[in-house]
Amino acid sequence: MLRRLTLILGLLIGLASLESQPVWADDANIVLKRLATDNYGDIETGITALAASGIASSEAVLNALADSRLSYRPSDKAIFFKDASGQWIDAATNALPSEQPTGLKPVKVNNRVRRALDAALGSMTLLSADPQKRMAAADAVFKSRDATTLVALDSVIAKETDPVVRQHFEEARAAVLILKPDASETDRVGAAEKLGQRGDQDALALLNSVTEANASFVVVAAASLAAKGISRRLALLSTAQNAWYGLSLGSVLLLAAIGLAITFGVMGIINMAHGEMVMLGAYTTFVVQEIIRSKAPSLFDWSLPIAIPLAFCVSALVGLLIERTVIRYLYGRPLETLLATWGVSLMLQQAVRSAFGANNREVGAPSYMAGVWNLNGFQITYGRLWIILFSLAVFLALLGVMRGTSLGLRMRAVIQNRRMAAAMGIRTPVIDALTFALGSGVAGIAGVALSQIDNVSPNLGQSYIIDSFLVVVFGGVGNLWGTLLGALSLGLANKFLEPIAGAVLGKIILLAVIILFIQRRPRGLFALKGRAVEQ
Amino acid sequence: MKKLISKMAVSALVASSLVASIAAKAEDTIKIGILHSLSGTMAISETTLKDTMLYLIDEQNKKGGVLGKKLEAVVVDPASNWPLFAEKARELITKDKVVATFGCWTSVSRKSVLPVFEELNSILFYPVQYEGEESSKNIFYTGAAPNQQAIPAVDYLMENEKVQRWVLAGTDYVYPRTTNKILEAYLKAKGVKPDDIMINYTPFGHSDWQTIVADIKKFGSAGKKTAVVSTINGDANVPFYKELGNQGIKATDIPVVAFSVGEEELAGLDTKPLVGHLAAWNYFESVDTPENKDFIAKWQAYTKNPKRTTNDPMEAHVIGFNMWVKAVEKAGTTDPSKVIDAMIGVSVPNLTGGLSTMMPNHHITKPVLIGEIKADGQFNTVWQTPGTVVANEWSPYLEGSKDLIADWRAPLSCGNFNVKTGKCGGKG
Amino acid sequence: MMAFLFHRFDKASLVFIVALALIAVFVPVLNLAVPDGSTFHIPTYLVSLWGKYLSYALLALALDLVWGYCGILSLGHGAFFALGGYAMGMYLMRQIGARGVYADPILPDFMVFLNWKELPITWYFFDHFAYALVMIILVPALLALVFGWFAFRSRVTGVYLSIITQSLTYALLLAFFRNDMGFGGNNGLTDFKDIIGFSIQAPATRATLFSITAVMLAFGFLVARSMVASRFGQVLASIRDAESRTRFLGYRVENYKLLVFVVSAAMAGIAGALYVPQVGIINPSEFAPDNSIEAVIWVAVGGRGTLIGAAIGAVLVNFAKTWLTGTFPDFWLYGLGALFILVTLFLPKGIIGALAARFGARGKGEAA
Structure with missing residues (x-):
């Protein structure tokens, strides 16, 4: 059930962004191989591509990468991840390989990769059955402000029953919208108000970065009003x-x-x-x-x-x-x-x-x-x-x-x-x-x-x-x-x-x-x- | 009775001078002084360096010593007490007749012994990264100068993490003060606005970081990518990092790059919440070279502890010691005044797969490595200079020192030559 | 003056003074005149080392004066010592002049380093030796006067007084650590070149400094001795033994305490000033409460309330420290710790006190 939802979400994201088309099993190898490198920049783009690909194993692969459980075979760039029992799983087939691979090199992680991972996992787990995970996903989106998640966000906000989680989703949506130049003025003003209600340092930071250079006068006014409210509160x-x-x-x-x-x-x-x-x-x-x-x-x-x-x-x-x-x-x-x-x-x-x-x-x-x-x-x-x-x-x-x-x-x-x-x-x-x-x-x-x-x-x-x-x-x-x-x-x-x-x-x-x-x-x-x- | 007491005082004085003259007679070995605190606040860092020196001397003796003689280590404990450093240095040179000394960690201990080494014309190898702004004829600096550590780290953050806002946090003493001054000038030269730089100093051993970490968090949420450059010293680091973990500051939000935190310091910490924070050094234990693997294996065998870590100042002692051996063999004598001249230009392999050379400014060339903390307390090298970097002992970013150079080769032979006035300072 | 100093002079004091005089003469001779190879030659490093011990002895003497005779247990005497040292250090720093690494004729190196443009007011006139000499005595004495005036007037006594003296030195430690204070921060003042025109590294200067220290110790002893042996001293002892009773008898206890505290602080300041040129560095760690506690321990080891004992205790403990840190670098703290425990348990009156009791030669006015 969960996997299917993820798949649908992947589809949605895929449709939303023109760059990355959905990729199916045969092509899975091509996307996965982008992770088989020592170059952090390549790994980063690989993660984004993988998250958008809809490959069945993508969530498992990304989680494995986050926990340093992901390795690749330098000879053919095949990707493997370790499961809970410590066995290597072939990422392309999402199944146990016929024999356990040898001579693997770990896929290395640095802060840039970690940020990409957080963002990718965030947008992938918006539909998780666990409310804690959904909330974490919302927070990840709040940080990454990944505009490609907007469609998904709108659909999950409509469906969400837990008020706290919905609050987080809405804040994430506001964070995406407030600095999105092509969003409507009403949306952006609404976003400013939402962030004003959130009222913490992060919201203040976002509101402060709204300037005449990237927003209309009305939006800037709404943002600065909300920011003032937050500042007063923070001083207290x-x-x-x-x-x-x-x-x-x-x-x-x-x-x-x-x-x-x-x-x-x-x-x-x-x-x-x-x-x-x-x-x-x-x-x-x-x-x-x-x-x-x-x-x-x-x-x-x-x-x-x-x-x-x-x-x-x-x-x-x-x-x-x-x-x-x-x-x-x-x-x-x-x-x-x-x-x-x-x-x-x-x-x-x-x-x-x-x-x-x-x-x-x-x-x-x-x-x-x-x-x-x-x-x-x-x-x-x-x-x-x-x-x-x-x-x-x-x-x-x-x-x-x-x-x-x-x-x-x-x-x-x-x-x-x-x-x-x-x-x-x-x-x-x-x-x-x-x-x-x-x-x-x-x-x-x-x-x-x-x-x-x-x-x-x-x-x-x-x-x-x-x-x-x-x-x-x-x-x-x-x-x-x-x-x-x-x-x-x-x-x-x-x-x-x-x-x-x-x-x-x-x-x-x-x-x-x-x-x-x-x-x-x-x-x-x-x-x-x-x-x-x-x- | 009272006479007896006063006589006791006098005879103690005479007796100790007798002891001194007898000790000087045994000269069939070459004596090396080890001047590292084994007690007091600095014992945390320095004890390992004493062990490193004992290991190196042991290894060299297995190879037959130097110039056909065995080496003998003379270990003393200056007890983290700065005047005691000077006293012990004098004792090592005059009483024990050591031909070279490896020691000191803090800048103040080095400043305390410097006049002693100059007066008695002996050699000190100083293995710790420091603020620069010094070059003595009698000291060889095997640790990093600011441009071999701090500036590349800032460059890395600017290019790879797109950092625009900087917190320079340090302990209030000369190394952080100077490094932060240099960094401030450097950042401003790179176009960073003064509003985007926050400088904070704390006392030694500061243990309550709640307010400062909260301030950093606040400073970091101004919409620009923020990083902390930490020159926080020794003991204060553990509570600092614990508080970072407590307040949930992750490396992906506000990375902290430290210049005084190495494998030894991390050994006292639960590193899981710190994953991704950075450190800049010239060596990491995790460096994957045959030289390093060999060194670690032998070191752990020597200490009989398969978990014993290695760190950057240890590598500096390895390089310094090997350079000294090479220079002595080149000069054919252990006489400090000859060895000092022979040292310049000596190259030995470092543990990161390159060669380090002693430059005329008595500093060595080193590669610069940036590492991210891993969950197992080791560093993952994420960036590295293509070659080695030459030390700027006098920083070009500081008003007072931008015209100064050090060159200990004849005929200049000066540690602070002013290129503008053409005069060697300090000589009147 | 001389009559006052030698008032009620006993035999033990005479021996002590003579011994110091002999040391002051013979150590320089054995160091300078006797050739290097001779058995009787005293190497220069030992001269400076013993010079350091003797300046510690003067500090111990100052402490014994307030603790042993007036019952004021100061855990902050290191502060007066360090202030005297800083005054001397500032003079020595100014003497470097243009020979510093940055070749600035006025500013010491660390100020150039911190980009300072002008000399702070606190550093004015320190290029004059006479001014420095006055400051060496005046600064610690003034601090003692202000602090003592508050503390003694409000009748802060016993442990409370000890703890606030400790806070005093701790606060000064933190203050001097601050680079913004303009005293060189943690590095303090170092790399001195010369003192009133003589190179500080020359053996002759070192030997002279040693002699001066020995003479100052003798002089300090005479001052302390004549204070405690006089009527004034008897009042001090009665304050120590029964403060209220003394007060009820009509004595202005706080004035007595204040005077002895100020004299003691000035003596500690002189000790610090003698210490700095011989050791070659003064930095905030001298303010560390540990150092002050150690000074108390010297006095206790030698014998509280014996003056001679305090001086000898300082020399003995420091000699033991030098010897142990060189010979047993990994275990010396056990030895030193055990020494303190054993002395307290078995020699409650200190070494001199115990010897005096053993030989029954307990001098008048030397109640432990």
Whole structure:
């Protein structure tokens, strides 16, 4: 059914354009052979010809080319593509050849070829049964503005039942019409209005390219009116977008700092090895993904959920080890912890470098973290959305542990009054060790998320340590809510300064503001209330 | 007691000088210095180059060494710390008596060691593409100058992708600044309007690219074909490309051509969303020549890692090292002052099937390759210069340097000769 | 003046000063007068290397003055060091004159390179050595004054102060990275030719610079020593040990802190200025917070609140770094990291502190 529809569409396109006549089975070889070359220009024209040819295998061939599954035999220029089972199919007959061919050369693809492919596949799949595919096809036509698809577009718009898909078809049609010099004035004005409703950057770009040189006065007026409307809307959107960026930067800062809010904020250890705990979490993610890639590739989307508890355990264990061997001897001497943990941080960096090499490691994104959610022009990238939700979840979980569990109660008791807590029968050394392990483990969890947006390298931790300390201090040492608020406000401030002052100057201004802020409130946003005159 | 301490300080001073004089005595091997960061921020890129040098020296020793003597590598770690580079260079030359040094990655590390190499008259091979605007008697630049990388890449985009609008994005340091200045002048000379050029600088290790990528997207939707020319350095690339992927900028819409992203950097990335973005280099691992296949096979055997990648600066070290061997054999000595003279005019095969020659300006001739990123993290060469390109160490597109040339042959023997005034600058 | 400097002078200090004086004399002699082949010859590269260590020692001394005696843990002392270094670097840059690669008589190379036409105001007068000398002290001192005035007046203390000093140096790092600032961006200032007419590469200049560094270290020590040994120093120590109590006793704590902070910053600036000609480059990485943390570590390793210890700690750690990066390039970070941990665990008062305790020769006013 589908194939027949494609065929009909091919026919339609063929009729619409005078250059390429429909080609039948015997001639299929001639068209296909145009792909058997290393010259990108020839491949490009070959694709256009093939798309218009109506050859039965053309969609399969083009899809194969897009996935680099297409090859040719240099001796006779025969084209083959690999099917799902990995067998070579002869494109001319669209069937298994009598024997599998040898000595094939791949048909190479570059951006030009890819663009031609997108356009060709777009016009071929307008009639696909899958609404997602139809929508993608409409978007491809929107980009290619291939005038030969107009006839097909008109017929599919009439038939389309899904309103969203129809919207996309109509926008594609408008994109084709708006710059088509021989289209009627009414059509072009209508197109301008349609694009104005679409209201995004691409539409604006199209409308802006309508000038007196290529359109009548009426069309230009309609286009510029629509363009103005879009510009106004986009200006508003950009504020919202900045807020979103700020929120997402804030969530990254929160993740980076949240473990430190425990080890430094609550326990008072100037933990310079905090960044390395984050790094260990990121490397754990890498190892988990490597194992999944080699042992069970189908589980790849589960790699992050699997990595989270493991990263917590790895970092918590390392943290426990550090606490037991080094830090426990240093309680009450906070400045000396700076020195020792700096040493630990150097050693951990070098250990990771020795074990994994100095270069970056690849941590892939699971499918649900890729892509953009377009809310009427307001763009939310799924990766960032997950990170924001994740950071809030980690924060709430940690808050829950501190407030709602008996371990949390003991932790707070020990921190507030060590000797009193000991007198009440709390084994303070155990609590110290567990608290430090908890803070380290949370840092490890952060590493899982940060591996999605940053380098996984031995230097990963170093790049977050300064910001983390700033967040904790700005928010107020010893207060988790302060850390949350500190991270979010720094993130937002940074993102609103960046468009005005540039990335570097923005950051400098922010640092200066923080320095001045600390003068006003020497104990951060949320100072711990207490009767102690000084620590 | 306190006396003891002060004595300790003095005796440490004396002891270290003793160590120095003893170390200088063992001279039955020829010593080669390797000055690449093995820790700190640059270790990511430089560690591989250290391994490359160890491999090359090992290979040469299997062939019997040079001038009948074995080569010995002296490895030090300048730890991505620029003053430490100068200190280590001095140590290599005076204490270890190395006859040539292979090292440095960043421009600042090269600038830091340059006075040391000139003062002590030793040789440095610098393997990384850089901004040009320099030619020292004691440095051989085996990486690309801007005209061997940036300008051909822009030409390619203009001709093949019909790009009319340009984003020049870079890290704020001297290489991107200069390259972008040269490109800006070049583009304007080609008739690109100032409105169609956007220049953006970010700090080192910039990790939050949301705003900038969104700006690029906006700039790119003005109805003209847009491309990004990226001189973003090292660490910042991974988050940059991840953000490009996140915001769905495809190579077919806005291609990004990078000058600092090679196989090593891509190894840290999921390249599927990046397919089609470009890079300009003088070498790709995927280059299909017998020399390259042979090199990769031997390199992977040496490192015992069948997945170990190769990249452009590695090739530069291969060329530089082979040139040095040839020059030493030509001069019959490892004495740097003789080798420096013998270097000019030496030709060795590069890994892309041609010959690279050391020119009188101490830069080498190289082919320029444009590659598109493939899904497997390799590059697909989509364009290549027909022959090799000679480096313009002094860019003709910059106001200050358009009259300067470098020629280290007698009688001129000058790194910055002004053809207008007929004077050699820097000599007063 | 001299009487003030040698006020309450103890034996250990005398030994330290004499040792420095001997080094200042004998190292140049062994370098210049003793022939190359001799066992006693000190190669020129070692002279510059030790010159670098001694300038670090002066920085450590400055840090110990504020941290060891007044309890101000500055994680941003590298900023004062680097500012002093930049002032010196700018002087050296102007001295290059027309000998730069572009042969521009006024503009340094990097400005020609960026197509600048005029010298920025910040660079005026830096061709005069005297002006540079004043700036070397004035710029860090002024920054310390402004910063300290705000910070101490609002009673920012402890960790909060440490973190904002770190932010200060980090902000300066970012600022100096910017090429638009006109300080050479990431490359910084380099390729110096001569200093007050003497070639910077000549062994005699290097030896002289080394001697000057040793003398300045001795002088810095004397200043710090006389400050802490005086009544003023006792107030500092009481601020360190019980700030509120001191305040309630009627002392203007912030003024004491401010004075010692400014003096310390000026000392760090001088250290930076001595460092630059001997190392041959100054660039923004000197502002990196890591460098400042390392300086704190030198002090801790040597012994906080001992002055001599700070200087010796700086030399020891840097000597270890030089040696390890050359001998064990792949493993040196383990060694250095382990050193820091072991010192903290087993020598909480630093090497000098531990030695002093062992031999019971704990000097007056040297509370750790």
